[in-house]
Amino acid sequence: MRTRDVVGAAGLAGVAALFVAAFLRMPAAGTAGHVYRDLVLPMGFREVTPNLVSSVNFDLRALDTLGEETIVAAAVVGTLALLQPPKKEPKTDGTGYVLPAVKLAGFLLLPVSVLLGIDIVVHGHLTPGGGFQGGVVLATGWHLLYLSGSYRALARLRPIDWCEYAEATATGLYVVTGLIGLGIGGSFLANILPLGEFGSLLSSGTVPVLSVLIGIEVAAGFVVLLSRFFVHGLEEPR
C-alpha cells in the first residue's frame, strides 16, 4: 500500500514537472492569435449561422459530430448489453419518503425544463445551445418525475420502445442527410438547404436539421440509458 502511494506520488510529480515545462512554452491565455477562429468566423457569416459553435459542429465539422453521436449510440448499446434486464419485474410500490418541497419543485420544473430543452434544441443555430445540450436538458426534465418520487408516472410516460426507435432513426437520418448532401452538393454532409435570412429560425440550411436530429438522439438515448440503471437500482434495494 505504501509502496504504491510512493510510486504514484513520484509519477504525479513527474507529470506535474512535464506540465510546467510544457505550459511555460505555450502562448499566454487571452492573447489575440486564434487561427481557427479567424477561419470559422467568415464561414459562420457565409453559412448564415450566428452560433459559431453550432456552425463548427453541424457544418464545418459535421462529420466529427457523426462520430460523436455514434459514440453516444455505442455507449447506450454497450450499457444495454452489460446490464441485462432483470428476470422478474421489479417492485415499484416501495417508495421512500419524498419531501413535499422536492415534489413541488419537481412538478413545477418539469414543464419548464421540457420547454427549455425544446427551445435549446430548436434555436441551436441562433443562440447558445444545440442538439447535445438541449437533448440532455430534455432527458433531465423527464427524470424530474423520478426525483419527485413518482417512478410509476415516469415509467408510464416513458415509452422505452419508442425511445429506442427514435434514437436509432435520428442516428440513421443524420447519415441520410449527409448522403443527400453528397448527392446534391457534391460532398458528404454538404449544406444544401437554402440558407435563409441571418438570425431567423428557418436559416443556416442543414444546421438546425442536424441539431434537431442530435437532440432527439441524445434525449432518447439518455432516457433508454437511465431506464436500465433505474430498473437495476430498484431491483436491489440496499
Added chain:
Amino acid sequence: MTGVVSAACYGVAAWLLLLGCAGIMRSRHLVHTVVSLSVAQSGTYVLLLAIGYQDQAAAPIVSQGQSQPVVDPMVQAMTLTDIVVSATITALLLALTLQISRRHGTVDPDELRALRG
C-alpha cells in the same frame, strides 16, 4: 495580467488532471474511481477553453456587422465533444461497476484480485 490569467487557467487544468489521477490511484470504491476519472477529464475542458480565450472578446454568437472579436469557437466545440465522451464513458463504467458488484460482491478495487469466470 495575461501572465496571471494563463497561470490560473493552465494551473487549474493541470491541478484537476493530477487530482483526478491521484483519486483514481488511492480509490477504495469503484464509483469513486469513476468520479475521479471525470474530475481528471474536467482538466481537459479547462485547458481547451483557456486556449480559446481572448481578453475583451465576446461569446462566439455573432450578429451581422459585428466588429468585436469573439473567443475561439473551435475549442468550444471540441470541449462539447469532450463532455459527450466523458458522459458516455461514465455511463459505461458505472454499468461495469454494477456488474462487478453483482458478480464479485465488492466494489473495492483492492479486493478484486483474481479473475473469476
